Amino acid sequence: MDSFRQKTILVVEDEALIRFTIADTLEDAGYAVLEAASVLEAVGKLGQYEHIDLLLTDIDMPGGLNGIDLAKMVAECAPRISIIVSSARSQRDLAGLPEVAHRLAKPCTASQLLSTVGNVLKAKERAGKEARRQSA
Structure with missing residues (x-):
């Protein structure tokens, strides 16, 4: 059953030290972690790995796309993946x-x-459990 599978988190953060620290913390807590330094690299990981449970992304990224763009893509194309956006910005800036x-x-x-x-x-x-119960 899927609920016994180790949860996999994709960490998207362009600052290497922050990304490594987050990844280490999550791995120490028992999660499997994939890392990406940009939105484009994250999209590649999303296409490469079938079982990603959560996206944890920063907002500000190098290149033309940011964490908000990535969150929108994931919400639309992979709604099974939970999304956390990490930012120092105020709520209205998001x-x-x-x-x-x-x-x-x-x-x-x-x-x-x-x-x-x-x-x-x-x-x-x-x-997910509630949705399965209602469809049964």
């Missing part, structure tokens, strides 16, 4: 985020990161 995206304020502690990730994944699991 206009255009899909409704399904959750926000994680920067900077955050390891416990805040893990709590947010855990809560978002549990909420998605509960919603």
Whole structure:
């Protein structure tokens, strides 16, 4: 059953040290982690790996696309993937985020990161169980 599979998180962050720190924290907590330094690299990982459970992305990225663009793509094309957008920006600066995206304020502690990730994944699991129950 899918619920026993290790959860996989795609971390998209252009700052290498921040990305490595987030990845280490998540791996230490038992998650499988994929890393990308840009939106284009993230899109490649999304196409390459079938079982990504959560996208954790920064907003500001190099290149023409940002984390909001990525969140919109994932919300539209892969709604099974939960989305967390990490940013130091104010809520009003995040206009255009899909409704399904959750926000994680920067900077955050390891416990805040893990709590947010855990809560978002549990909420998605509960919603999936409810949808299966209603269709049965």
